[in-house]
Amino acid sequence: AQKVTQAQTEISVVEKEDVTLDCVYETRDTTYYLFWYKQPPSGELVFLIRRNSFDEQNEISGRYSWNFQKSTSSFNFTITASQVVDSAVYFCALSAPRSGTYKYIFGTGTRLKVLA
Amino acid sequence: DTGVSQDPRHKITKRGQNVTFRCDPISEHNRLYWYRQTLGQGPEFLTYFQNEAQLEKSRLLSDRFSAERPKGSFSTLEIQRTEQGDSAMYLCASSLTTESTDTQYFGPGTRLTVL
Numbered sequence: 293a294q295k296v297t298q299a300q301t302e303i304s305v306v307e308k309e310d311v312t313l314d315c316v317y318e319t320r321d322t323t324y325y326l327f328w329y330k331q332p333p334s335g336e337l338v339f340l341i342r343r344n345s346f347d348e349q350n351e352i353s354g355r356y357s358w359n360f361q362k363s364t365s366s367f368n369f370t371i372t373a374s375q376v377v378d379s380a381v382y383f384c385a386l387s388a389p390r391s392g393t394y395k396y397i398f399g400t401g402t403r404l405k406v407l408a
Numbered sequence: 409d410t411g412v413s414q415d416p417r418h419k420i421t422k423r424g425q426n427v428t429f430r431c432d433p434i435s436e437h438n439r440l441y442w443y444r445q446t447l448g449q450g451p452e453f454l455t456y457f458q459n460e461a462q463l464e465k466s467r468l469l470s471d472r473f474s475a476e477r478p479k480g481s482f483s484t485l486e487i488q489r490t491e492q493g494d495s496a497m498y499l500c501a502s503s504l505t506t507e508s509t510d511t512q513y514f515g516p517g518t519r520l521t522v523l
Contacts, residue, residue, distance in 0.1 A: 296450075327511070335497060337451070337514035383450050387510075393464055394439065394503075394510060398450030 433502030
């Protein structure tokens with residue numbers, strides 16, 4: 293079975309603080325893909341990043357960085373120097389297309405509130 | 409380049425009525441997906457199309473739900489005899505097939521309220 297766990301339901305930080313959102317996944321597939329999406333109050337899911345299971349290199353994009361560790365089945369997301377505009381619900385998702393499906397399995401999301 | 413669009417954005421209906429939602433994917437994308445999202449939860453997969461073929465349906469998609477993508481472009485999702493438990497956000501996504509996997513791009517969703 294495939295599963296994504298986002299244990300943090302809600303996080304509140306003050307602007308300019310760093311914050312890390314946790315994501316733990318389960319899959320028996322050796323080839324899989326992990327994603328992060330942002331869902332602002334408007335409701336639309338905005339794609340942030342995709343990571344392959346065979347590429348454990350961490351990635352940085354501006355204030356965003358992602359730490360992928362296969363040994364702990366985690367794909368954590370860090371926002372550096374958070375801003376009010378970062379306030380949203382963030383979802384981690386898993387896809388394992390070689391198991392015959394292209395659907396995404398989403399976690400329950402982490403609501404981030406950045407206070408001015 | 410326009411993104412995924414969905415219509416309507418909001419729908420309020422009475423229990424027992426039928427509703428239909430439309431999704432227009434990104435123009436060159438060949439795959440189209442429907443998900444349902446309830447309050448406080450992540451999106452749950454309902455079904456997906458590759459071109460006009462419906463290739464996978466979730467067990468969540470009861471016989472009151474039907475989806476079509478007649479010409480491989482836009483798609484419709486119909487719910488017959490709506491129930492209060494159908495109240496949710498219905499999200500559409502599209503992707504372009506690659507050799508590895510697709511990245512799905514989502515529309516703004518249709519929020520359904522069943523009274």
